[in-house]
Amino acid sequence: MAMEQELKALRVRIDDLDSKILDLISERARCAQEVAKVKMANLAEGEHPVFYRPEREAFVLKNIMERNKGPLGNEEMARLFREIMSTCLALEQPLHVAYLGPEGTFTQAAAIKHFGHAVVTKPMAAIDEVFREVVAGAVNFGVVPVENSTEGAVNNTLDSFLEHDLVICGEVELRIHHHLLVGKNTKQDHITRIYSHAQSLAQCRKWLDAHYPNVERIAVSSNADAAKRVQSEWNSAAIAGDMAASLYDLTILSEKIEDRPDNSTRFFIIGNQAVPPTGDDKTSIIVSIHNKPGILHDLLEPFRRNHIDLTRIETRPARSSKWSYVFFIDFKGHCSDPLIKAVLEDMGKGSIGLKVLGSYPQAVL
Ligand SMILES: O=C(O)C(=O)C[C@]1(C(=O)O)C=C[C@@H](O)C=C1
Structure with missing residues (x-):
């Protein structure tokens, strides 16, 4: 009987807290609706509103993780807020996201981890089709696998970047359990x-x-x-x-x-939208170079000289001529940072071509 009484009292407290959380979530959702109105009201002629703001989402999630005092873990708490933001964004604009299908792939899990459950996901039969769907404007974003910690690069994804002009807007890392x-x-x-x-x-x-x-x-x-x-x-x-x-x-x-x-896989979020800096970003570039002695050393030297952290380098055959190559390079920093700008300019001089695929917040979750 004593236990029943204790439980009853605790449940009354839980009901009371739930009702407060409900009011707060509703207030937050109304705030997001106001944000959408402000975005719509301040558009220049011909400009499209940008509802999804990955840099702001990264800030919100990091802030929650820093302020969290437990007993829930940082990741659990951030995941709850991920879902709240996902539904708030859906009130502003329901996002449509293409991914490498069919339904049930790890890429779909990555899309949901990144955008939350309120997005509408669309399975595509091949990586190239995900790219084409985004280029065609049939969806807002695409999600494709890029590298696995055990097996290395996903070459189809790298090759698709050579064919399509899309921006990397984010990255997701997923622990892969088979x-x-x-x-x-x-x-x-x-x-x-x-x-x-x-x-x-x-x-x-x-x-x-x-x-x-x-x-x-x-x-x-x-x-x-x-x-x-x-x-x-x-x-x-x-x-x-x-x-x-x-x-x-x-x-x-x-x-x-x-x-x-x-065992983990890294995925890219691809779209058309450049993402402003958060202070904790990565940049991905493609560089093609003439094949001559010491060229790779020369290419990478500015990174060493400026203490820029290279996180990945991958080679693929260039489409243009036999036995020539392109390098996919990821490093820490944002392309709007003057130091990074100077390094990219330097690299551009010694290369046949250099393309910035995007600067994006480092994965938070
Ligand atoms: O801050 C914004 O720009 C919002 O639209 C609000 C909000 C949020 O719910 O916090 C929603 C979607 C964006 O991707 C980022 C944040």
Whole structure:
């Protein structure tokens, strides 16, 4: 009886707090509606309003994480605010976001992690199609994978940047946990085929060698596609993540089978909008250079001289001529910073071409 009384009193307090939170969230949403009105009222002739402001969102989330005193962890708290902002933005403008599908891919999970659940997500069959959908203006943004901590670059994404003129507006990092999944009719000891995306098969190579050394591994276009197949196919399993498992109603035979526990994938948000600096930004560029001795050293020297932190460098064959290359370089800093501007100018002089793909806030979550 005493416990019942105690619980009742605590629940009264919770109801009271919920009602205060409800009022505050509604007040915040009304504020966002006012923000939209101000943005609409201050447009120059022919200008389009910019509702989504990644630099402001990064500030809000970081601020919440800094001020959070617990007991909820910083990430949990930021995720709650991510969702509040997502719904507030949807009141201003519902965002449409294309991603590398089908439904249930890690790219969809990355899109939701970045924009929250209030966005309308649209699956595309290939990375290039995500780019084309954004270029065509059919969606506001696109989400594409760019690199995995175990398997390296996603070349289709890098190549698409050579063909399309889009801006990188943000990055998302996602911990990738792979599971071995089966449909209702498949037993663990009857598996004859394992489907997944080539990158996912590679990320689980050692585990597969140890547990299913003689089972055929079949690469398909995505791990969500693998999950979809095994829903109805007997004696086959898929390697995919949580979203695909629940979407296609599969049983998890083995959890977290990736070879490296810190296995993560980085995704880019692509759009048409340049993002102002936050003080904690990254910039991505493409540079093409003449092939001559010491050229790569010369290219990178200004970064060393100016203590600019290079975070990634990737090479791809140039489309223009055989045995010539382009470099994809990411570094810390924003292209509007005078120091970065000077370095890029310096680099531009020694190269055939240099293109800034975008400056964007470093991933907060
Ligand atoms: O500050 C703005 O510009 C807003 O539109 C408000 C708000 C928010 O809810 O905090 C909503 C969407 C933007 O992407 C950033 C922030």
